[in-house]
Amino acid sequence: xKFLPSSSEERVQCFRILDEDGYPISSNMMEHMSKELxxxxxxxxxxxxxxxxxxxxxxxxxxxxxxxxxxxxxAINLASAAALSIDDIVxxxxxxxxxxxxxxxALQEFANQCFGNNIGHGKGRQMPIHYGSKKLNxxxxxxxxxxxxxxxxxxxxxxxxxxxxxxxxxxFGDGTTSEGDFHAALNFAAVMDAPVVFICRxxxxxxxxxxxxxxxxxxxxxxxxxxxxxxxxxxxNDALAIYNVVCSAREMAVNEQRPILIEAMTYRVSHHSTxxxxxxxxxxxxxxxxxxxHSPITRLRNWVERKGWWSDKEExxxxxxTMKQVKNAIDEAEKEEMPLLxxxxxxxxxxxxxxxxxxxxxxxxxxxxxxxxxxKDMPL
Amino acid sequence: MWGxxxxxxxxxxxxxxxxxxxxxxxVSAVRNYSSAVKEMTVRDALNSALDEEMAADPNVFxxxxxxxxxxxxxxxxxxxxxxYGPERVVDTPITEAGFAGIGVGSAYHGLKPVIEFxxxxxxxxxxxxxxxxxxxxxxxxxxxxxxxxxFRGPNGPAAGVGAQHSQCYGAWYGSVPGLKVLVPYSSExxxxxxxxxxxxxxxxxxxxxxxxxxxxxxxxxxALDSSFCLPIGKAKIEREGKDITIxxxxxxxxxxxxxxxxLEKDGIxxxxxxxxxxxxxxxxxxxxxxxxxxxLVTVEEGFPQHGIGAEICASVIEDSxxxxxxxxxxxxxxxxxxxxxxxxxxxxxxxxxxxxxAAKRACYRSVPMAATA
Numbered sequence: 095x096k097f098l099p100s101s102s103e104e105r106v107q108c109f110r111i112l113d114e115d116g117y118p119i120s121s122n123m124m125e126h127m128s129k130e131l132x133x134x135x136x137x138x139x140x141x142x143x144x145x146x147x148x149x150x151x152x153x154x155x156x157x158x159x160x161x162x163x164x165x166x167x168x169a170i171n172l173a174s175a176a177a178l179s180i181d182d183i184v185x186x187x188x189x190x191x192x193x194x195x196x197x198x199x200a201l202q203e204f205a206n207q208c209f210g211n212n213i214g215h216g217k218g219r220q221m222p223i224h225y226g227s228k229k230l231n232x233x234x235x236x237x238x239x240x241x242x243x244x245x246x247x248x249x250x251x252x253x254x255x256x257x258x259x260x261x262x263x264x265x266f267g268d269g270t271t272s273e274g275d276f277h278a279a280l281n282f283a284a285v286m287d288a289p290v291v292f293i294c295r296x297x298x299x300x301x302x303x304x305x306x307x308x309x310x311x312x313x314x315x316x317x318x319x320x321x322x323x324x325x326x327x328x329x330x331n332d333a334l335a336i337y338n339v340v341c342s343a344r345e346m347a348v349n350e351q352r353p354i355l356i357e358a359m360t361y362r363v364s365h366h367s368t369x370x371x372x373x374x375x376x377x378x379x380x381x382x383x384x385x386x387x388h389s390p391i392t393r394l395r396n397w398v399e400r401k402g403w404w405s406d407k408e409e410x411x412x413x414x415x416t417m418k419q420v421k422n423a424i425d426e427a428e429k430e431e432m433p434l435l436x437x438x439x440x441x442x443x444x445x446x447x448x449x450x451x452x453x454x455x456x457x458x459x460x461x462x463x464x465x466x467x468x469x470k471d472m473p474l
Numbered sequence: 475m476w477g478x479x480x481x482x483x484x485x486x487x488x489x490x491x492x493x494x495x496x497x498x499x500x501v502s503a504v505r506n507y508s509s510a511v512k513e514m515t516v517r518d519a520l521n522s523a524l525d526e527e528m529a530a531d532p533n534v535f536x537x538x539x540x541x542x543x544x545x546x547x548x549x550x551x552x553x554x555x556x557x558y559g560p561e562r563v564v565d566t567p568i569t570e571a572g573f574a575g576i577g578v579g580s581a582y583h584g585l586k587p588v589i590e591f592x593x594x595x596x597x598x599x600x601x602x603x604x605x606x607x608x609x610x611x612x613x614x615x616x617x618x619x620x621x622x623x624x625f626r627g628p629n630g631p632a633a634g635v636g637a638q639h640s641q642c643y644g645a646w647y648g649s650v651p652g653l654k655v656l657v658p659y660s661s662e663x664x665x666x667x668x669x670x671x672x673x674x675x676x677x678x679x680x681x682x683x684x685x686x687x688x689x690x691x692x693x694x695x696x697a698l699d700s701s702f703c704l705p706i707g708k709a710k711i712e713r714e715g716k717d718i719t720i721x722x723x724x725x726x727x728x729x730x731x732x733x734x735x736x737l738e739k740d741g742i743x744x745x746x747x748x749x750x751x752x753x754x755x756x757x758x759x760x761x762x763x764x765x766x767x768x769x770l771v772t773v774e775e776g777f778p779q780h781g782i783g784a785e786i787c788a789s790v791i792e793d794s795x796x797x798x799x800x801x802x803x804x805x806x807x808x809x810x811x812x813x814x815x816x817x818x819x820x821x822x823x824x825x826x827x828x829x830x831x832a833a834k835r836a837c838y839r840s841v842p843m844a845a846t847a
Binding site: 218219224238307309442467 | 539540543544547565567568569570571572595596598599633634635636637638639808809810811813814815816817818820821822825827831
């Protein structure tokens with residue numbers, strides 16, 4: 095009689111290509127990233143970091159009601175996006191705007207969504223950072239956690255029936271793996287042979303709940319195997335490792351029509367969101383340590399610089415240019431008008447139903463008859 | 475009586491101790507205890523209620539996301555972990571369905587859980603347990619399994635949080651037999667109703683409001699006592715009046731009271747009822763009021779169809795049809811998922827002016843509106 099132990103003696107190994115200082119660990123391992131791609135990934139990481147900083151500040155200044163950043167997780171954001179095709183459908187959680195950035199979502203569009211203005215794609219419907227783009231195959235962010243996971247399996251099932259050369263990629267955090275939907279999604283994906291790549295950003299924190307309080311397993315990677323899914327643990331702050339792993343995972347998912355689970359180990363340098371001050375439950379030193387000593391941006395920068403592909407001069411130019419662009423996008427978005435009144439009633443259903451048409455007419459009549467009861471700057 | 479005294483004090487330009495000092499003799503004539511009135515936020519009221527009930531009964535425990543170390547997402551459970559330890563203040567992984575079910579299970583076996591949903595919008599991930607595991611158990615087990623559980627958390631809209639963080643669940647939970655559904659407004663409501671909910675042997679859904687947490691209300695010495703409890707199923711007449719009845723709950727009580735002040739200037743004397751309890755609904759108080767005033771406006775933030783106002787309308791038509799001098803006016807949230815943009819969000823929820831206009835319509839002070847769907 096032998097009971098399987100609650101965990102194996104050794105933790106599952108973490109795949110990485112570059113060490114902490116950006117040196118390739120093994121000369122045998124092919125690095126698999128061209129100069130062009132590497133620099134595009136690097137620029138994307140810096141842009142994401144800059145955009146996050148400015149949007150966070152805008153919230154602090156009272157110009158936005160809410161914001162959420164991806165500090166420390168830039169490699170997962172950009173390197174994974176680089177490994178995917180534009181036909182792969184992405185269902186993210188909320189800390190993956192870099193994937194949208196990679197696919198061509200403009201800084202102006204990010205800012206417009208956050209300010210909820212009239213020209214934003216979002217028509218002022220959603221809270222800030224709840225981006226989405228049908229054109230770029232990035233499903234609109236939804237707040238309840240893990241709901242995107244069974245949805246991803248459903249979309250993958252649809253892709254499967256269409257026999258498309260594409261897969262679905264679902265992002266989520268470590269905390270989300272506690273939700274019931276995570277288990278339903280993985281189980282169904284395995285049983286239905288759905289081409290989904292599940293990417294978990296294990297950043298150690300779920301607001302103030304550490305992973306040790308979230309689960310007792312050896313992280314998330316072992317849960318994949320429990321459902322009959324091939325799984326891998328990777329260093330989430332190593333852009334090259336992420337890129338290579340996601341490339342392989344995608345290939346398996348598409349060619350072999352089965353799900354894959356990737357657990358990307360990283361650290362949440364950010365506070366959970368602007369509604370959180372994480373210094374209340376972890377020391378400033380710890381945050382600073384991870385921010386400076388384990389920065390995925392610095393790690394990749396070291397590698398591209400040593401390859402002779404990047405220099406201080408280009409770094410300086412990139413930083414200045416990005417700051418200007420982000421600041422400009424935010425200022426422009428802020429100036430735009432609020433959404434028109436009719437956007438309150440459209441899109442509830444496919445067609446505008448008669449009761450909502452009547453309500454809109456009633457509202458307009460009321461505003462006309464009682465202008466003193468309504469703000470002057472209401473766009474009608 | 476106490477309510478009238480408090481209103482006079484408030485009318486005298488706020489609750490200065492000097493103002494109340496003048497009223498003190500009147501109060502002492504009615505009560506036997508000191509009438510020193512303290513101000514307390516709803517947050518502190520809830521916190522003190524939890525603290526007292528946990529001290530009084532070792533079976534009471536709190537469970538939810540961020541309730542312990544973080545002191546609560548909205549700081550309602552502040553200080554409880556330090557005082558009662560991790561076995562009675564349980565931080566959970568992110569699994570609403572999980573901890574709701576676990577809470578119910580613990581209640582099956584005699585514990586008294588207070589389960590916090592970070593917002594009732596997330597309770598939908600656990601609603602099967604609230605309804606099928608908690609609400610119906612006593613009935614289905616022929617009285618063998620009672621579930622003395624409280625599900626609490628913020629309900630309804632806050633400010634600028636979009637559709638998935640703004641829905642009011644009063645109507646949904648209010649329609650389920652087996653549940654009790656409470657909706658506190660003031661700090662006294664918060665204390666009295668939460669204590670009653672925790673002591674109640676039946677499952678209670680306790681709908682708070684994020685924007686009320688920071689609001690301060692006067693609380694009487696009676697309300698500060700640890701034995702204080704409010705009856706479940708009794709509404710409170712916040713403001714007496716004779717021309718029109720306005721029913722409201724939670725944040726809308728504040729709006730209704732402000733609307734009543736505006737209406738007073740136009741010679742309309744409004745009676746404002748703070749429902750306090752959606753299930754059981756205090757039909758007696760509502761009907762008695764309508765029989766007195768003959769006109770009714772119901773106010774809620776939730777969606778209009780199948781809302782609280784709809785049920786109140788039905789009750790009044792069934793019991794007091796002959797007493798109505800005008801059709802009932804329902805003021806409710808817009809029939810759309812809550813938009814985020816501030817200008818649209820403002821249009822999606824009742825404002826004080828909407829209540830004023832509805833009351834005037836019911837009093838035939840303006841052109842009657844055709845019924846809208």
